[in-house]
Amino acid sequence: MSTLKKSVKISGKGIHSGNPVDIVVLPSKKYGIFFQRTDIPNSDLILATYDNVGETKMRNTTIGNLRGAHVQTIEHLMAALFIAGIDSAIIQINGAETPIIDGSAEHFYQEFIKAGVTGGARKKIIVKRTVIAHAAELRRGMNVFVRMKWWLINTLAGRKSNGYVKLEPNDGKALEITATLIYPEKIIGNQSYSYVFDGTKKSVADFVKNIARARTFGKFSEWKYLKAHGMGRGADETNVIALNNRGDGTLNKTIWPDEFVRHKIIDAIGDMYTSGGFVIGRLESFKGSHALNNLVLKKLFSDASNYDIIE
Ligand SMILES: [Zn+2]
Structure with missing residues (x-):
């Protein structure tokens, strides 16, 4: 298991919605990458798992839970987490879509490395x-x-x-x-x-x-x-x-x-x-x-x- 040493905040806009959005990636002791919609009251954690992937809307990967909360375009963020070796995190997001930044994985990865990653072997x-x-x-x-x-x-x-x-x-x-x-x-x-x-x-x-x-x-x-x-x-x-x-x-x-x-x-x-x-x-x-x-x-x-x- 490994997680961030401290939380990371990243702001930008969604590529599909165009709306401004912030994510805060928090260290976690619970295994798995979870998303939480902070703009929805009492929103459950949504595990970023293939089973929770909904309609891939042609151009992105969207995850959601049974209560209808979803997060769109998670793939570049997920790639950065994987390469940085982070397998446990809670990602709070105040909108339906992750910030696109420059359309790549670079910024996410660099922010994670700056904050530091701690932990052991990968599953x-x-x-x-x-x-x-x-x-x-x-x-x-x-x-x-x-x-x-x-x-x-x-x-x-x-x-x-x-x-x-x-x-x-x-x-x-x-x-x-x-x-x-x-x-x-x-x-x-x-x-x-x-x-x-x-x-x-x-x-x-x-x-x-x-x-x-x-x-x-x-x-x-x-x-x-x-x-x-x-x-x-x-x-x-x-x-x-x-x-x-x-x-x-x-x-x-x-x-x-x-x-x-x-x-x-x-x-x-x-x-x-x-x-x-x-x-x-x-x-x-x-x-x-x-x-x-x-x-x-x-x-x-x-x-x-x-x-x-x-x-
Ligand atoms: Zn892509």
């Missing part, structure tokens, strides 16, 4: 059998309106839906992630990136140097649609890489030409942390999504012979 979840989640399975689970919205967004973006996320056993020491993006937009095209996290300082430093700063991205033409549907209202050039309408360039500067796929590594790490521990295995994300990351965890935990837990 490990060893993948023993291969599980795979296909995009086609997600469509089957959608109601007709969500399916239409999903189809429209993908058609507008010119995307085919043959994506999958696969978790398979490896040598039992690390979380090995490979993400692949295939986009019709020339500026993204076909990008792959691999990252190995084994808990060593070297793998943490690799994340900080090469991945932590990678930002969310979106097509400028899609923003209009998202904003009209109450999403992306807080998105601007400071927190999203905006692709131009021709798809051959960006309106703001990228840090790396493959920043897009590097960001997918952050999303995958954050989503895998809703497992409640350090997933040991090989994760292959081919045109992946938050919904697929969630489905692959549900499949992993659906059968006790798929995994081992080492406390």
Whole structure:
């Protein structure tokens, strides 16, 4: 178990709502990452677990409890907690969505390290059998309106839906992630990136140097649609890489030409942390999504012979 040495306050605005929001990440003696909505009277703690992930609303990971309290866009914060080695914390939040800051995991991570982390070994979840989640399975689970919205967004973006996320056993020491993006937009095209996290300082430093700063991205033409549907209202050039309408360039500067796929590594790490521990295995994300990351965890935990837990 490990937690922060002192509390950390981070303020910003939600990328979808555009509303100002503060989070206070508190040290905790109880294992798990919990969220608490301070703007809702007597709000229960919401455990950040794959089981509490609701509709992944196309573009983010949202958790909620049965009483209807929810917290949106937790993935970058979860990735920073994972890399910083924090497995026990209570995150008080005075709104429905975490601050987007610059669209990456960098600021969260640096604030946690500044406050200091104390504690011992990580809980490990060893993948023993291969599980795979296909995009086609997600469509089957959608109601007709969500399916239409999903189809429209993908058609507008010119995307085919043959994506999958696969978790398979490896040598039992690390979380090995490979993400692949295939986009019709020339500026993204076909990008792959691999990252190995084994808990060593070297793998943490690799994340900080090469991945932590990678930002969310979106097509400028899609923003209009998202904003009209109450999403992306807080998105601007400071927190999203905006692709131009021709798809051959960006309106703001990228840090790396493959920043897009590097960001997918952050999303995958954050989503895998809703497992409640350090997933040991090989994760292959081919045109992946938050919904697929969630489905692959549900499949992993659906059968006790798929995994081992080492406390
Ligand atoms: Zn993201």
